[in-house]
Amino acid sequence: MLPMISAINPTVKAIAVLIPGILLGLTFDVFTPLVYLLFIISVTFLLSDLSFKRWIKFFVPFFLFIASFSWARLLYTSETFQDGSVLFSFWAFEVTTGGLLVAVSLALRSLCFIALSLLFIMTTDSTKFMLSLMQQLRLSPKITYGVLAGYRFLPTFKHELEVLRQAHRVRGVGRAKGIRGRIRQFKRYSIPLLANSIRKAERVANAMESKGFTGEHDRTHYHQMTVTKRDWRFLGMMVGALFLAFVASYYFGYLNIFGYQVN
Amino acid sequence: MTKMQRNSLLSVHDYSFDFETLNDPLLNNLNFTLYEGETTLLIGPSGSGKSSLSLCLNGLYPDAVEGVASGEIRFQDQPVHDFEKGQVNQQIGIVFQDPDSQFCMITVEDELAFTLENIQTPREEMEARIDEMLNTIGMDDYKYEAIHTLSGGQKQKIALASVLLLEPDVLILDEPTANLDPMSQLEFIQLIERLQSAMDLTILLIEHQADDWLYLIDRVLVLSRQGELMEDGEVESILQTKQQQLIDHGIFIPKQYLDSPPNPKPTIHTNNTEPCFTMESISFSRKNKQILKNINLTLKKGEMTAIVGENGAGKSTLLQLMARLLQPEAGTMTFLNKPLAKWKEQSLRQHMGFVFQNPEHQFITDTTYDEIAFSMTLNGYDAETIDTRTRELLNHFHLINEKSQNPFALSGGQKRRLSVATMLDETPDLLLFDEPTFGQDAQTTHELMEIMTEIQQQGTTIVFVTHDMDLVDQYCDTVYVLNEQSIQFHGRPAKLWEHDELLDQARLRKPFRLEMREKVGVAHDLSH
Numbered sequence: 060m061l062p063m064i065s066a067i068n069p070t071v072k073a074i075a076v077l078i079p080g081i082l083l084g085l086t087f088d089v090f091t092p093l094v095y096l097l098f099i100i101s102v103t104f105l106l107s108d109l110s111f112k113r114w115i116k117f118f119v120p121f122f123l124f125i126a127s128f129s130w131a132r133l134l135y136t137s138e139t140f141q142d143g144s145v146l147f148s149f150w151a152f153e154v155t156t157g158g159l160l161v162a163v164s165l166a167l168r169s170l171c172f173i174a175l176s177l178l179f180i181m182t183t184d185s186t187k188f189m190l191s192l193m194q195q196l197r198l199s200p201k202i203t204y205g206v207l208a209g210y211r212f213l214p215t216f217k218h219e220l221e222v223l224r225q226a227h228r229v230r231g232v233g234r235a236k237g238i239r240g241r242i243r244q245f246k247r248y249s250i251p252l253l254a255n256s257i258r259k260a261e262r263v264a265n266a267m268e269s270k271g272f273t274g275e276h277d278r279t280h281y282h283q284m285t286v287t288k289r290d291w292r293f294l295g296m297m298v299g300a301l302f303l304a305f306v307a308s309y310y311f312g313y314l315n316i317f318g319y320q321v322n
Numbered sequence: 323m324t325k326m327q328r329n330s331l332l333s334v335h336d337y338s339f340d341f342e343t344l345n346d347p348l349l350n351n352l353n354f355t356l357y358e359g360e361t362t363l364l365i366g367p368s369g370s371g372k373s374s375l376s377l378c379l380n381g382l383y384p385d386a387v388e389g390v391a392s393g394e395i396r397f398q399d400q401p402v403h404d405f406e407k408g409q410v411n412q413q414i415g416i417v418f419q420d421p422d423s424q425f426c427m428i429t430v431e432d433e434l435a436f437t438l439e440n441i442q443t444p445r446e447e448m449e450a451r452i453d454e455m456l457n458t459i460g461m462d463d464y465k466y467e468a469i470h471t472l473s474g475g476q477k478q479k480i481a482l483a484s485v486l487l488l489e490p491d492v493l494i495l496d497e498p499t500a501n502l503d504p505m506s507q508l509e510f511i512q513l514i515e516r517l518q519s520a521m522d523l524t525i526l527l528i529e530h531q532a533d534d535w536l537y538l539i540d541r542v543l544v545l546s547r548q549g550e551l552m553e554d555g556e557v558e559s560i561l562q563t564k565q566q567q568l569i570d571h572g573i574f575i576p577k578q579y580l581d582s583p584p585n586p587k588p589t590i591h592t593n594n595t596e597p598c599f600t601m602e603s604i605s606f607s608r609k610n611k612q613i614l615k616n617i618n619l620t621l622k623k624g625e626m627t628a629i630v631g632e633n634g635a636g637k638s639t640l641l642q643l644m645a646r647l648l649q650p651e652a653g654t655m656t657f658l659n660k661p662l663a664k665w666k667e668q669s670l671r672q673h674m675g676f677v678f679q680n681p682e683h684q685f686i687t688d689t690t691y692d693e694i695a696f697s698m699t700l701n702g703y704d705a706e707t708i709d710t711r712t713r714e715l716l717n718h719f720h721l722i723n724e725k726s727q728n729p730f731a732l733s734g735g736q737k738r739r740l741s742v743a744t745m746l747d748e749t750p751d752l753l754l755f756d757e758p759t760f761g762q763d764a765q766t767t768h769e770l771m772e773i774m775t776e777i778q779q780q781g782t783t784i785v786f787v788t789h790d791m792d793l794v795d796q797y798c799d800t801v802y803v804l805n806e807q808s809i810q811f812h813g814r815p816a817k818l819w820e821h822d823e824l825l826d827q828a829r830l831r832k833p834f835r836l837e838m839r840e841k842v843g844v845a846h847d848l849s850h
Contacts, residue, residue, distance in 0.1 A: 186428055204436075208426035214470065215422060219683075225647045226683040229676040230744065231668065231700045251682045254730060259423045266424040268382050269416045270484055271440035273408040279442045281435035 064107045064178065064293070069188040070195040071290040075297040076175045082301055083171050089160055090313035092167035094304040099174040102297075107182050114177060121173045125166050133162035164315075185210060191284040201274035208263050212256070219255065223248055328357040330399075331524050332379065332414070332492055337393035339371070339378050344390055349375055350549040351393070356492065361518070361525040361538050363557070366545030367572040368734050368763040372528045375545070376494045379526070381410035398491075412441055415485035419497040419761070421477035430456075430472075430480055431465050437487040455483045458520075459513060474633050475506025479513065486521065494526045499534075500761050503633045503789050505829035511535055530763050533576045533834065547571055572765035577792075577834045584835065586795045586816055597656075598623040598752055598783040599644065604653035606636075606643060613639050615807040617653070621752070621800075626774070626784045628794040628815070631804035632829035637787040638679075640804065641754050644785070645676045658751060672701065675745030675753045679760055681737040685729040690721055690740060693729050698747045711747060719743045719773075735766040742773055753777060755786035759793065771797055795819075795833035803828050 064072070083092055103109060134152045146154045186207060193203040227247065308314040333355040340347040348371040356362055366372050377383040381402045384391040395402040402410050418424050427433040434452045443451065456462050459479045469477060478498055485493065495514070499507040511534050518525060518538070529535060542560045544553035552567070553560045561568070561579040568575060577584070601619040605612070613636040621627055629637050642648045644655070646662055655662040658673065665673075678684055687693050694715050698708045716722040719739045724732060729740055738758070745753060755774070759767040771793060778784050788794060794801050794815050801818055803811040805828040811818055818825070819832050831837065 186432065204426050207428075210428065211425060211470065222678065222680075223683050225642065225645075226676075226678045227686060228647065229645065229671060229678075230684060230686055231671045231697050232686060247686055250730065251685065254682065255680075259420075262418060262420060262423040263426060265377060265382060265386070266416075266418055266481075267426055267436075268386065268408075269377075269380055269411050270437045271408045271412045271488060272436070273440070277442065278439045279445050279448075281432070281439055281445060281448050283445060 064102070065182040066289075067182075067293045068195065068284060068286050068290045069183050069191040070284075071286055071294055072179060072183060073188070075294040076179045078294075078298050079301045080172055080175055083168050085316050086168070086305075086308075086314070087161065087164055087317065088308060088313045088315035089164045089167060090311065091304050091308040092164060092171050094307065095301055096167055096171050096174060098300045098304070099171060099178060103174065103178050109181055114181065117177055117181075118173065122170065125169045125173070128169075129162045129166035132165055133158055187282065187284065190280070190282055194280060194284045195286060197276070199274065200272075200276060200278065204267065204272065208260075208267070212259065215259075216252070216256070219252060220248065223251060328360070330355045331358045331397070332356040333396045333399075334379075335394045335396065337378070337391065337395060339374060339384060339389060339391040341387055341389045344392060348549050349378070349545075352549075352551050354543055354551060354554055356524055356526060358491075358524055359522065360540040361527060362541045362543060363532055363535065363539045364526060364528045364543045364545065365530075365532065365568075365573050366552075367547050367765065370545040370547055371549045372545060373496055376416055376496050376526065376528060379492075379494065380414035380416055381405065408440070412488045413490050414492040414494060415488050415490035416494040416496060417478065417481050417485055417498045419500050421474045421481065421501055424481045425469050425477075425484075428468050428470075429465075430461075430467050430469060433469060433480060434484050434487060437484045441488060451487060455487055458486075458517070459483050473506065474502050475509060478502065478506075478510055482510075482513070482517075486517070489521075490523070492524045492526065494528070496528045497530065497761075500530065503829055504791065504831040505632070508534060508831070511538070514538070531574050531576075533578070536576055536578070544568065544571075544573070572763060574764035578838060584792060584796050586833070586835070587797055587799070589799075589814060589816075596623050597621065598658065600656045601644070602654050602656075604643060604650045604655065606639060606648065606650050608639075612807055614643075614650075614804075617809055619802060619809065619812070621783050621785060623751075623783055624778065624781050625799040626778050626797055627786075627800045627802065628798040629785065629787045629802045629804060630789070630791070630794060630828070630830055635804045635828070636807065637804055638756050641676070641756055641785065641787060644752075645674060645754055646670060647676075668701070671697075672748060673751045675750040677741055677745060677753070677755045677758055679757045681741035682730060684741050684744060688728055689726050690729055690732070691716065691725040693740060694743055694747070697744065701747075715743045715746060734762065735769065738762060738766055738770055739773070742770070746777070749777075749780055750782055752783045752785070755784070757787050757789070759788065759790060767793075791831055791833045792835075795835070803830070 067075075079095065083095065086092060103114065104111065133154060144156055146156060146159060148154065189198075189203050189207055192198040193200055232244075232247075305314060314320075334352050337349065337352045338344055338347040339349040352375070364372055364375070374383060377386070378391065379395060379402075381395075383389055397405070397410060397413060425433050427436055431452060434455060435448055438448045438451060452465070453462070456465055459482065461476065461479055461483070464472065464476065464480075469480065472480065482498070499510050502510065514525070515538055517523065525538075527535060527539070532539070536557065539557050542553065542555065542557050543551060544560065544564075546552040552571070553564055561575060565575055565579065565581075597620050599619075599621040601617055604614060604617040604619075606614040617640065629640060631637050639648065643650055646665070657665065657670075662670075685693060687696055691712060695708050695712045698711060703711075713722070716725055719742070721732075721736060721740060721743065724736060729737065732740060742758075753774075758770055758774075762770070774784055774786070775797060798815055800812060801815045802809055803818065803824065805824075810828065811821060811824055815833075819836055825832065832840075
């Protein structure tokens with residue numbers, strides 16, 4: 060029985076996403092990332108109850124960005140990859156098969172990173188992730204709970220910026236004009252925002268310490284984050300699939316690591 | 323409460339504290355004792371170090387701020403600094419003022435668990451303790467809620483619960499109800515009353531306006547502006563006999579001890595019915611949530627109007643719509659006989675002022691002087707006029723000695739005055755205030771209301787949002803009650819107090835003079 064991704068220990072999940080991410084960065088061919096991308100997407104939907112609509116909403120903007128980026132890359136391929144026959148040319152640009160392959164490979168690798176990141180972000184509870192870092196990787200409770208308290212500030216921060224804009228508008232300060240105006244506006248906003256954030260942070264720190272928080276590791280855990288066999292199975296599956304993709308790629312003669320055709 | 327024998331629980335001996343040096347310390351040579359099971363009220367003007375004292379008592383200060391202290395604080399006859407880190411905090415819990423900066427977790431359950439984790443409660447016991455505590459404070463249904471979705475009153479209850487899980491001997495309440503609406507305040511006080519007897523708590527209460535707490539108080543401590551202990555003794559004797567000294571120090575005297583209780587504003591029959599501002603069928607939603615529905619409102623020239631309603635009723639939103647800081651989805655507004663939408667931005671800001679809840683949000687420049695001169699410079703006045711007018715305002719608002727200080731470095735009361743002064747470069751026709759007395763001490767509140775009355779007398783129409791029904795009763799000509807997205811009452815404040823059911827629904831209370839009368843049951847004709 061395969062585990063559901065949302066139930067995987069967040070630290071193990073992070074590692075399971077990081078390792079393929081780094082290794083994929085080494086491949087310069089098209090086949091490997093393509094196979095792995097298909098794998099990630101199937102894992103995402105087979106092993107979680109994530110709605111396709113929600114996923115695609117995040118994926119598409121990245122996809123468009125990467126597509127345009129790769130198009131530029133295609134036109135400005137460096138000399139090293141300018142081999143192969145010329146496919147087409149216009150203006151001063153010549154697009155070669157070599158260049159095309161590099162550009163497509165880059166796009167596919169980027170999409171793999173995006174898909175891996177989404178897989179992690181959309182199936183992981185941020186609180187549990189921090190708690191797991193503390194319990195599995197011995198991250199200091201000071202940092203853990205500091206970050207968690209920080210999460211709570213984000214919406215208040217946004218609200219305060221909004222109020223600040225209104226307050227300045229009432230005083231007759233319009234939209235900033237020019238770079239100097241922008242810098243001055245940034246200064247006007249940042250001082251009250253900073254002053255308030257520091258005050259609030261201090262208050263939260265006092266409140267936390269008043270509840271007996273010491274920042275030491277000698278505490279019990281309400282959410283016990285454990286690493287079990289199924290977490291290792293997940294890690295093995297994510298990394299194993301990449302190696303299978305490598306092997307297949309090698310077998311078909313596509314594998315290209317760091318620009319060197321491995322055959 | 324009668325006590326056979328008073329047992330000292332927490333005692334302070336020759337204690338001084340300051341953030342930097344002890345030459346002129348914030349807390350100056352304090353000596354007092356808290357006795358088991360008693361409720362002690364600590365009062366003092368803003369800046370007298372009340373909050374710092376509470377953090378000293380539970381052992382956080384001076385270490386947490388690298389401050390300096392001399393003298394000794396003893397808990398159960400043992401010096402506080404002899405306890406291990408985190409030990410004293412557990413015996414002396416604090417609930418703070420700001421409901422929004424006491425939590426570090428997202429959900430109620432996790433926040434309560436955080437406390438239990440700190441004191442190393444075995445995991446198997448946690449859930450039961452959390453459930454039991456939620457039951458005690460009457461919030462069983464909120465276990466899995468996100469804290470930021472709760473109301474201010476609910477947040478303070480959770481803050482209280484998370485402190486009580488420590489099973490402390492002493493509970494310090496640092497203005498816990500200052501940010502709550504009137505009904506939530508009462509509910510919180512009743513909860514404390516219930517818990518005190520159930521959990522055998524010794525309480526130190528810090529509170530500006532202690533009116534509603536009085537029946538729980540055994541003893542009063544008074545801190546002076548210099549951080550010295552001015553008084554220590556029985557409630558009656560101090561609040562009655564030392565009243566004048568306390569008032570001189572800017573301390574709120576509970577209204578029942580005042581010799582002359584505040585009077586309601588007499589009705590002035592003016593023939594002036596010309597509207598300054600009107601709203602017709604205004605509706606507004608935020609993120610698909612209807613906030614205001616079909617609001618009609620008319621402000622007559624030269625009147626002072628209050629907008630009241632429970633937290634989250636949309637009072638601030640209403641004010642922002644009036645100031646054209648938000649756009650309504652339906653309806654029209656007219657300001658000085660001209661559609662609001664047709665006003666040019668610059669001219670609108672000259673004729674209409676807006677004072678925000680937090681004065682700091684309005685500060686733009688680096689000195690108090692520039693702050694006042696700012697709008698006049700923007701509107702292109704000549705240098706001489708600007709200087710004369712600025713000095714006039716600085717003098718009038720007692721800010722002339724602070725003219726070259728940074729606005730952020732002013733005291734709370736000074737900031738409040740400056741934020742009003744910046745709106746008065748020209749006499750505006752309409753001035754809007756968003757909870758201007760929120761969290762301010764007696765003196766600042768009084769000063770501000772005097773200023774507002776004075777501005778009103780110069781012909782300016784004033785609208786303010788408030789939770790303080792006594793202010794409404796004393797100062798306002800008209801009051802609007804906002805409840806369930808619509809205006810449910812408008813008219814003279816004296817009329818509003820007759821609608822018991824509506825007051826209940828909108829979670830409002832009557833002003834003190836009427837509550838007192840109902841309690842005492844004295845039939846006393848107040849009609850003028």
